[in-house]
Amino acid sequence: MRGFVAFVKKEFTEQLRTGKLFMLAAVFALFGIMNPAVAKLTPWMMEQFAESLAQTGISITEYEITAFDSWLQFFKNIPMALIIFVLAECGIFTKEYASRTLVLCLTKGLTRRRVMLAKTFVLSILWSVLYFACFGITYAYSAYFWDNSVVCSLGFAVLGWWLLGMLCVALVPFFSALFDANTGVAAGVGGVIVASYLLGLIPRLAEYTPAFLMKSAPLMYGQADSGEYTYAVIVTAILIVASVAAALPLFNKKQL
């Protein structure tokens, strides 16, 4: 356990001292602020464009901004934040393969299992903290300007995207055990999400795919019930556990 804790501490120190944590915190905070800011500025922007739009025959009528607009922005921006997170962190294993820094830790008796679990744990914590910080910022501003209670099933919609992020986190060790370069890891994680999205286009399969969790708008408008997402949640949770479980033996046999 002491080796695991020490390696977790090392990972957090690395995130902090290499500036990666600061960069990601800035990105997620920016997205958190941007969501209500864009919603708040929408009427002003519409006003600025009204004249030129009027010349093309489009007339702008008065539009009332609510917390919905802020949360729609949140769910539009979170995929970009997740992509940035995956791109920033997909080298968490492969960088150590290339620099051979892991060899000295392993030759001291630190088990590969602990290395893998420590890195996965750190990624999970980072994603969760950054994601919920982004959510918290948007929630606080939206509550200040409008009324969050008009949005239905907000908590469940937010948890859906968090779970999808956790799947990406779990796929990083799996593809890191298969590939030596971070491009392979990023492509693998992206490939799984794209494959899930494509499978979701088949109506009979849609509700069983992790990509189904991306559909937050019907939840927010009260057009869908959280119960409809049960299969997607179960499949995603199984995929998370399976990814980590499969990564363990693969990483154990990886030549370093």
Add this chain to the structure above:
Amino acid sequence: MLKINGLYKRFGDKEVLCGLDMHVPANSVFGFIGRNGAGKTTTMKAVLGLIKTDAGEIFVDGERVRYGETQTNRKIGYLPDVPEFYSFMTAREYLRLCADITGMDKNEVASRTEELLTLVGLDTEKHRIGGYSRGMKQRLGIAQALFARPRLLICDEPTSALDPVGRKEILDILSAAASQTTVLFSTHILSDVERICTDIAFLDGGKNALCGKLADIKAKYRADEYVIETENAEGANALLAAFPTLVADGCALSLKDADGMLFDVLRFVSERGIPVIRVERSEPSLEALFVEAVEK
């Protein structure tokens, strides 16, 4: 301390190890010698469980090494040829990480850190490892390898990338470390081996070409050959005239003492009062032994 039986390893169509057998006795400084690409690093990585071998067994202190598992590594300290550390840490932070990984008693960590940093001359260094020179990294490499008081210290060509001063420093540190642990170090620099090793093995063609105590091997290959060097050419010429079988190299004359000729030569020198700089028994050089073992 370390036993290797019938080790085989192939990379593609190249067979790097073809049935290597080796025994490293406890408390020895073992020189593992071979040309570049002979399989020294492959052997060491196999001992550390870092690569999968095709056949054979490895035992560290009686415990079998298994690929992908690191239990036996608790008894081993390892210094790679180019050690790489987390550049964002200081030397003290890195040794602290080593202590936590190896499960060292918390009360001992600070004193052991200072002891080793002093041994390798990094005790006053406060900067992060990212700014270290290659020699400094090599010294930190030795400190981390010795940190948990390993039974076996494995060093992969620890001096090959260093300048003469750095090499001397590393060899001095390894000599000092030898009082606490068994040292196995690979190299192709034979003078380093002669300087600190008690035992050697020559690796050639994926096998052990010659193995044993350095003193025994030298004794076995030692010919009864002596060198007498006179102070001037006159003395050398007088000796050559009296003993035509002597072989001259300037004022240095070598002779094979097959029939006790040495005493006749020494008597001649004494009677004529020929000034002599040195009389010594020739030792077989490691280079000569290596070439002979490889060419067999």
